[in-house]
Amino acid sequence: MSSPRPLFPELAGLRWPLIQAPMAGAQDARLALAVGRAGALGSLPAAMLAPEALARELQRMQAADLPCNVNFFAHRPPDAVQAAATDARWRQALAPLRAELGLDEDAGPVPASRQPFGPAMAEVLERCPPAVVSFHFGLPDAALLARVRALGCRILASATTLREAQWLQAQGVDAVIAQGLEAGGHRGHFLDTDPDQQSGTLALVAACARALDIAVIAAGGIATAEDVRAARAAGARAVQVGTAFLCCDEATTGPLHRARLLDPQAPTALTNLFSGGLARGLHNRLMAEFGPVSPLAPPFPLASAALAPLRAAAERLGRDDFTPLWSGTNRAGCRAVPAAEIVEVLAAGFLPAD
Missing domain, CATH: 3.20.20.70 (Aldolase class I)
Structure with a gap:
């Protein structure tokens, strides 16, 4: 060619x-x-x-x-004062999910990834x-x-x-x-x-x-x-x-993410839940709990820190509930x-x- x-x-x-x-x-x-x-x-x-x-x-x-x-x-x-306030609000919103998975109270803010x-x-x-x-x-x-x-x-x-x-x-x-x-x-x-x-x-x-x-x-x-x-x-x-x-x-790409990508019927949405920035990914439980876009999510790139223990715990159980499943529409x-x-x-x- x-x-x-x-x-x-x-x-x-x-x-x-x-x-x-x-x-x-x-x-x-x-x-x-x-x-x-x-x-x-x-x-x-x-x-x-x-x-x-x-x-x-x-x-x-x-x-x-x-x-x-x-x-x-x-x-x-984002501004440090704003970041601290929104992070605390986000962690409070996620508290019932942490309790469901038997996770201890968060240690507090960690550096953005x-x-x-x-x-x-x-x-x-x-x-x-x-x-x-x-x-x-x-x-x-x-x-x-x-x-x-x-x-x-x-x-x-x-x-x-x-x-x-x-x-x-x-x-x-x-x-x-x-x-x-x-x-x-x-x-x-x-x-x-x-x-x-x-x-x-x-x-x-x-x-x-x-x-x-x-x-x-x-x-x-x-x-x-x-x-x-x-x-x-x-x-x-x-x-x-x-x-x-x-x-x-x-x-x-992790095995849970791969499995969802290979499902041609799985819908995508623009969401701010996983990082605070708008991104397209496959639907999962976190989107169902909060809606794809929520004012509770801290500004980019802070939202992911509080989700990290939830994601790890769910993935150990074979679930993608809190995993960012990035995907285009096609x-x-x-x-x-x-x-x-x-x-x-x-x-x-x-x-x-x-």
């Missing part, structure tokens, strides 16, 4: 304009390596890694001489520069972004509306990831936080492709070659795919196969249809 025009022609080994979405908690460098060896761009999620852990993961990619995308969050942590890009991570990139760096929830401050740009890294960032995409272009990013409402995991919004202001992937891609001078990458609801073709027809230069890789051999591509097979299926969408 011949290859289409790559997103970044200078990246050796990148055969397809296909990016494996960074998925914190469901992957490490093993998945990124498998995707890279298949000719697509593997990604490393860094928001939940310590700097030393990220350095090790990057070294694994560089030892294989494969380009990779390293993804960071660019959120602004998701950290924004900062100087320590910039130092890691300076020691091991990746080919591509991407950001979720906007961009870091200008000085930090300048440090990344000085390394020669290509810079991508997520947008959920045309206004966000235009803002990102004005800041000098190399390409915009147009994240439609179908996408699993956290919404990357930062200017337009109301999902009613956001749209599906194809509509967002088309709007961005008409208005922007930089490349548009489609993300959300892409699971088959036909989906890739539809994204390209809407104006996408490349696609980013996450959910289809969650059940592949190299992913670290799970047609989820299969328990090597990641290279997922890449091959999607790559057919870059070739002329038979």
Whole structure:
């Protein structure tokens, strides 16, 4: 098969304009390596890694001489006083569930598990520069972004509306990831936080492709070659795919999560319960107890700390009651196969249809 025009022609080994979405908690460098060896761009999620852990993961990619995308969050942590008040309220709301599982009273607040890009991570990139760096929830401050740009890294960032995409272009990013409402995991919004202001992937891609001078990458609801073709027809230069890789051999997705992903009838919803930030996942008991979106949940990224003991206890009983089951709306591509097979299926969408 011949290859289409790559997103970044200078990246050796990148055969397809296909990016494996960074998925914190469901992957490490093993998945990124498998995707890279298949000719697509593997990604490393860094928001939940310590700097030393990220350095090790990057070294694994560089030892294989494969380009990779390293993804960071660019959120602004909530005010400490507000955080303490909302955390206490959230823990009180969860108290009956802790009692049901026989858990002791919580010890109190713990550090947030998701950290924004900062100087320590910039130092890691300076020691091991990746080919591509991407950001979720906007961009870091200008000085930090300048440090990344000085390394020669290509810079991508997520947008959920045309206004966000235009803002990102004005800041000098190399390409915009147009994240439609179908996408699993956290919404990357930062200017337009109301999902009613956001749209599906194809509509967002088309709007961005008409208005922007930089490349548009489609993300959300892409699971088959036909989906890739539809994204390209809407104006996408490349696609980013996450959910289809969650059940592949190299992913670290847990068994409870895998089982639910393989149920094509399982519904998804946007929820703020698991982290405080709006994210798409499969329905479970926590959503039934509080509704998918609750004002009781602390602001992002604080909600997950109080849920951690509940999640662990339920999982020991074989239940996914309090587990974040991130998933996009389209799970047609989820299969328990090597990641290279997922890449091959999607790559057919870059070739002329038979």
